[in-house]
Amino acid sequence: MDKKANSIIYINGEIHSPENAKISVFDRGFLFGDSVYEVTRTYDRKVFLWDEHYDRLKKSSTKIGMHLPFSKVFLKNEIEKTMERLQNKEVFIRVIVTRGEGGFSLDPSTLTENNLIIMIKEMTRYPECWYRDGVHVIIANTHRTNKDSLDPAIKSGNYLNNVMAYMEAATQNVYDSVMLNSEGYVTEATTSNIWVVKGNEVITPPLKAGILEGITRKTVIKLAKENEIKIVQRNFLPAELINGDECFLTSSTKEIVPITKIDGHPVGDGGPGPTTKKIHELYRSFISQQ
Amino acid sequence: MDKKANSIIYINGEIHSPENAKISVFDRGFLFGDSVYEVTRTYDRKVFLWDEHYDRLKKSSTKIGMHLPFSKVFLKNEIEKTMERLQNKEVFIRVIVTRGEGGFSLDPSTLTENNLIIMIKEMTRYPECWYRDGVHVIIANTHRTNKDSLDPAIKSGNYLNNVMAYMEAATQNVYDSVMLNSEGYVTEATTSNIWVVKGNEVITPPLKAGILEGITRKTVIKLAKENEIKIVQRNFLPAELINGDECFLTSSTKEIVPITKIDGHPVGDGGPGPTTKKIHELYRSFISQQ
Numbered sequence: 337m338d339k340k341a342n343s344i345i346y347i348n349g350e351i352h353s354p355e356n357a358k359i360s361v362f363d364r365g366f367l368f369g370d371s372v373y374e375v376t377r378t379y380d381r382k383v384f385l386w387d388e389h390y391d392r393l394k395k396s397s398t399k400i401g402m403h404l405p406f407s408k409v410f411l412k413n414e415i416e417k418t419m420e421r422l423q424n425k426e427v428f429i430r431v432i433v434t435r436g437e438g439g440f441s442l443d444p445s446t447l448t449e450n451n452l453i454i455m456i457k458e459m460t461r462y463p464e465c466w467y468r469d470g471v472h473v474i475i476a477n478t479h480r481t482n483k484d485s486l487d488p489a490i491k492s493g494n495y496l497n498n499v500m501a502y503m504e505a506a507t508q509n510v511y512d513s514v515m516l517n518s519e520g521y522v523t524e525a526t527t528s529n530i531w532v533v534k535g536n537e538v539i540t541p542p543l544k545a546g547i548l549e550g551i552t553r554k555t556v557i558k559l560a561k562e563n564e565i566k567i568v569q570r571n572f573l574p575a576e577l578i579n580g581d582e583c584f585l586t587s588s589t590k591e592i593v594p595i596t597k598i599d600g601h602p603v604g605d606g607g608p609g610p611t612t613k614k615i616h617e618l619y620r621s622f623i624s625q626q
Numbered sequence: 627m628d629k630k631a632n633s634i635i636y637i638n639g640e641i642h643s644p645e646n647a648k649i650s651v652f653d654r655g656f657l658f659g660d661s662v663y664e665v666t667r668t669y670d671r672k673v674f675l676w677d678e679h680y681d682r683l684k685k686s687s688t689k690i691g692m693h694l695p696f697s698k699v700f701l702k703n704e705i706e707k708t709m710e711r712l713q714n715k716e717v718f719i720r721v722i723v724t725r726g727e728g729g730f731s732l733d734p735s736t737l738t739e740n741n742l743i744i745m746i747k748e749m750t751r752y753p754e755c756w757y758r759d760g761v762h763v764i765i766a767n768t769h770r771t772n773k774d775s776l777d778p779a780i781k782s783g784n785y786l787n788n789v790m791a792y793m794e795a796a797t798q799n800v801y802d803s804v805m806l807n808s809e810g811y812v813t814e815a816t817t818s819n820i821w822v823v824k825g826n827e828v829i830t831p832p833l834k835a836g837i838l839e840g841i842t843r844k845t846v847i848k849l850a851k852e853n854e855i856k857i858v859q860r861n862f863l864p865a866e867l868i869n870g871d872e873c874f875l876t877s878s879t880k881e882i883v884p885i886t887k888i889d890g891h892p893v894g895d896g897g898p899g900p901t902t903k904k905i906h907e908l909y910r911s912f913i914s915q916q
Contacts, residue, residue, distance in 0.1 A: 361647045364789075366653070401790070428730065440718065445796055480775060481771055481772075482808055486771065496780075499732045518775075
């Protein structure tokens with residue numbers, strides 16, 4: 337399958353076919369991963385939770401000391417303009433802002449113009465079995481980057497840490513890896529936040545564990561509050577995941593994905609649990625109200 | 627100053643002007659920093675220590691689970707072919723190999739062809755004062771990435787950690803930052819290895835501290851042994867740097883750069899010391915023998 341198929345790419349105001357969408361090799365995103373990005377999708381052709389994604393893009397930029405010269409409204413407009421080329425289709429959206437083009441020095445002080453790339457791709461349906469049967473994960477040997485080196489709250493072009501953890505999962509033929517921090521606490525999966533249900537509590541790692549502040553994570557917390565589901569944000573060890581009644585992942589593109597096996601051990605009764613299903617229902621209902 | 631001036635770029639066998647040197651936005655080097663690279667230079671138009679640089683490129687590839695399909699001889703030949711376009715000039719050389727082009731998933735298993743980029747630029751002379759007076763550095767608040775998240779021994783396209791440490795130095799108008807690991811031990815500067823002279827010992831952090839195994843570092847260790855200079859590889863705290871008799875940095879492009887001030891405190895008598903000068907002389911003599 338051609339991975340570029342059914343895509344359309346915007347670069348600094350111009351729209352390109354995926355084959356012609358190219359960026360300078362002097363771009364700092366290419367040389368150093370010196371870029372920030374967001375991923376969202378459409379529902380009914382509407383860009384989902386753009387305000388929230390924009391706010392996080394802004395936070396990522398601030399954290400890496402990069403001025404973000406694009407407004408919320410401008411970017412939404414450019415996304416929508418690009419989307420029009422893939423008519424009548426639900427799309428996946430990746431917005432990337434790099435620190436621009438420079439020389440070989442790490443010094444960004446002489447850079448002037450950011451590069452803005454919007455990558456739009458037709459949404460493919462995720463496998464039904466992920467939601468019906470749940471997915472299997474492992475605990476990766478690769479630890480998540482520490483907050484004091486490169487805060488995982490920054491959604492940046494430095495993703496090799498996650499790529500390596502993902503490759504551990506791929507080697508074992510499972511869906512994904514769960515990453516621990518250097519203290520041994522659970523942080524997140526490679527592109528999703530993670531949750532464990534135990535008794536009447538739904539537990540997820542706190543921001544201080546070193547995680548991305550997921551937009552779906554925030555939405556689930558809000559929906560749980562409104563529906564008297566008790567959410568607890570605290571550190572926990574992988575044993576708590578394995579001994580949980582239920583586990584699940586949250587992501588802006590994949591919504592709520594039940595985890596039914598961790599390191600070969602079934603979670604709960606080995607199928608998606610009632611709280612996971614309830615939260616997914618609440619989330620689907622929230623989507624339909626946007 | 628145009629940062630791209632006096633450059634020539636090779637991409638997968640074709641040679642481009644810097645303005646036309648572009649790579650797909652689907653390249654994993656651009657999306658995730660999923661690439662490895664090496665930087666060297668010429669002396670007398672000869673590629674300096676290519677065997678050593680190639681071996682490290684191979685090590686970096688292996689560590690990120692990427693097959694390197696290019697041989698030492700092939701790459702050297704391609705570098706030399708590209709260099710010819712900048713005749714009679716000493717050049718800076720950056721060789722980048724990415725995991726190729728794919729979709730938006732972290733999964734690299736379906737990728738087939740790596741992208742190979744060789745960036746050549748006319749060498750500019752470094753300021754004479756760096757060597758005559760030494761440079762000033764600070765101890766960065768940004769810690770070096772831990773070995774168990776993304777081993778600093780991997781020379782990869784994930785350099786935002788170093789960019790952020792460099793920016794701390796730039797804010798304080800000094801040459802560079804020294805980065806500590808999460809245990810508080812000195813690791814390296816943002817693009818150089820670091821050394822401290824105390825009494826008759828020349829001390830440098832060990833590989834286990836989480837550092838790049840510098841080619842110049844290796845050469846200095848070899849030259850020191852041959853010349854009865856005592857080298858010690860061990861962990862040390864920043865206080866030992868500040869209280870050292872001399873400090874210096876080593877890098878393939880900049881050779882030996884004395885550090886004369888750390889966090890505002892002069893090192894030793896505040897000027898480049900005799901051991902630093904002696905090591906630079908030995909290094910220059912080594913260069914002339916290549």
